[in-house]
Amino acid sequence: MSTKKGGGGAGGGGKKKKEVKKETKLGMAYKKDDNFGEWYSEVVVNSEMIEYYDISGCYILRPWAMEIWELLKEFFDAEIKKLKLKPYYFPLFVTENVLQKEKDHIEGFAPEVAWVTKSGKSDLEAPIAIRPTSETVMYPYFSKWIRSHRDLPLKCNQWCNVVRWEFSNPTPFIRSREFLWQEGHTVFATKEEADEEVLQILELYRRIYEEFLAVPVSKGRKSEMEKFAGGLYTTSVEAFIPNTGRGIQGATSHCLGQNFAKMFDITFENEKGERSMVWQNSWAYTTRSIGVMIMTHGDDKGLVLPPKVAPIQVIVIPVPFKDADTTAIKGACESAVYSLNQAGIRADLDARENYSPGWKYSQWEMKGVPLRIEIGPKDLANKQVRIVRRDNGTKVDIPSADLVEQVRMLLDGIQANLLETAKQKRDACIAPINTWDEFTAALNEKKLILAPWCDEEEVEKDVKARTKGDLGAAKTLCTPFDQPDLPSGTVCFASGKPATTWSFWGRSY
């Protein structure tokens, strides 16, 4: 089948190699610092998060990934329901003329749109597009539903799949032709309400990354070039992958202004009885978030999962010895799992008899489980368990009586440590620069560049043109809300004009 390709992925793993590795399931062939692309492809497959699919750019999400997605969804969905978001489901398909109604918007997506042209053996009367995002799917109906100020705000969210048939370097989670996301679409009477919600949602995205995935992100505003096609302004949370020196957009919260409202005629009668045009937002985060988390924390033994999103937080492994009382050991393991589960901790027992304890240690390290508990005859005799941390490998023996309390503290500690460590690594990459020479030097060193900028679109175009090459051009990542001082007289690193902001620049995913 011509659409079948090899591993693809961040550098391409090669399917055959992976199959062999999966058989043995022990250890990783690639090191994160030596060959990041291969390492990533290997870790997503060996941890059983991803299976490569026979259509390039499409991936199978296995339970080890989907359970994380469900945990994130549970958090986010509850939060947006507090904000009175309502669940909707709009069709997967959109007609050509509706899709093309907003010109800037469709320009941003057109090359990636997948078209259905046949059903069974018959040609459709006209091709139908698969949604790359749902602005044009939804807004004709918003126009119909909204008549009066009493119909506002309208707050719509859907969890669904979308398709963007990209041709550049597909990578599991990070860049795939189909992915899962939520998309929020909201409509307000005033810009103030829209502006406020943009930031409320952005803060939820920050929490997904920092509190759940333990990935440090910068909140900021996108440049005119990088904003959402057809929108007014875009805010985002931006992460950074030190190994590749690339920024990565974590999630976006757009204020669409009144542009779509004009195109789709979304107006309302205000309290004075006059027709007014609405203000709109749209915002989304995707399964990409899982990929960013893997890239941030994973190591040469495999995944490292933050406890808050780990499907299994504690794996309990019996360590029988030849003369030891295996029944008592198994009993102690079961009792530990039971106590932890009762306390709301996701613990599981690995009682498989056909694998050695050592093999199991490696497998659960590969899968990134935050804590491993080992119970052998000596532990049994001492009424203790051995606990091993995945993040830093430290081992402690703790009294069985203190199990729940100690595990809880350790999980909290790991969660905090992962974020702190990632933050230190990210911060070490931040390079504040002032001149073009400093900029190109920092770019070569794969830094997250913080540069004084005149904030002009033409200048960003120019920087892109001047830096293009095999690794991709540099561009703005965001203008962070958290701004360093900008002494008066500071000039733009690229144009020499007066600088108006500090912005993050670099290559990106």
Added chain:
Amino acid sequence: MSTKKGGGGAGGGGKKKKEVKKETKLGMAYKKDDNFGEWYSEVVVNSEMIEYYDISGCYILRPWAMEIWELLKEFFDAEIKKLKLKPYYFPLFVTENVLQKEKDHIEGFAPEVAWVTKSGKSDLEAPIAIRPTSETVMYPYFSKWIRSHRDLPLKCNQWCNVVRWEFSNPTPFIRSREFLWQEGHTVFATKEEADEEVLQILELYRRIYEEFLAVPVSKGRKSEMEKFAGGLYTTSVEAFIPNTGRGIQGATSHCLGQNFAKMFDITFENEKGERSMVWQNSWAYTTRSIGVMIMTHGDDKGLVLPPKVAPIQVIVIPVPFKDADTTAIKGACESAVYSLNQAGIRADLDARENYSPGWKYSQWEMKGVPLRIEIGPKDLANKQVRIVRRDNGTKVDIPSADLVEQVRMLLDGIQANLLETAKQKRDACIAPINTWDEFTAALNEKKLILAPWCDEEEVEKDVKARTKGDLGAAKTLCTPFDQPDLPSGTVCFASGKPATTWSFWGRSY
């Protein structure tokens, strides 16, 4: 746009008519017993469950439908997780050669498959199908993942959208080109395990219909003609719509036997070290379930929602009088909502000032909310509230002090009453028959026919041929597990051969 069509739906509502009705939002133009098709199209739109979309056969699911779907999902997902089902997400797309691997299976779906042939302006190298169901998407990977008996059982479930580009009479929820469902796919070492699970899942489907949607269903087995294409046998829960005299398949739980295992080479090494072939099941229920519920309980005032799935179970409406203390009335309403919410009851306040109480009564009746609470000055003075039931219109005044307890009892009563009433109506349609003449008479009377049958495929084909006409041919709905006595010597109503079962026959959706 050529794909844009009018209302479509169960008899076609005509879009313009609906738009006008939506404006007024008061009352229904059609009666359930007079024009069921128009009534259904009207009720799904006016209750704000559905918006017709500009691609025929695709519908927008609005919050009033999606919140029901979420409640059903919450129940079912928790139940299957107890059975150790794991969440997966497989791609929307499947290649032509994989889709066609199991011949009987693809024959059943081929005319309805939607094909993607282009991305942007480029033709794909080969067309790619959108999943109509995921057997062929998943099973090549099951073959890869399953090596040993220790990898079994494999239990996979996904919540997703599927596409079947049908051309016959699209109807919201009931028959749409895209719909939402869960699909479970499980793999076992033995037929016994597969057989057991088929019935465990079927029982969960019965509970969705009877306990949640208050729709009576019959559990049974499908005939050879009606079973899932490529499977071994199919069980289902079957509902019946008295108004149209049509059976409707509620959900199916299939044992696939070893047929797909052969085609996709899914084998394992058993405990004796021999290669064995696996046994497989697949099972699904869809958003159709919501449509069956609407058809069963709705009346000439609109929807009637069973309390267990009603997004709002109790709507509280202030009834101010000119001289009355409106602040105190509003306070009493808020207090009622608060107490009910605290008790875990989904109650809401309709405090809109631009609508009269009477208009609100009609609207919430249209939306099918099980209980309405009215609080006016007299109620306030008497420390009581008036409660009105949606299912039978009865009104009671109850002391405010007993509010939570009484509401709980009433909701339970409505839930039970809806099922019981629907059961009586359904049972009144069951026509046990013995001869061909009785069969055709009962078919004309739109009965749910229970007939002694020889269970031969050729005979069902013959019955279909002999009954075809404008309303569609008669066919088997299921052979119910709950079998009446079959005295020896009973003969098949259609072939005169010895009967082996009682089966339900009729026209169906």
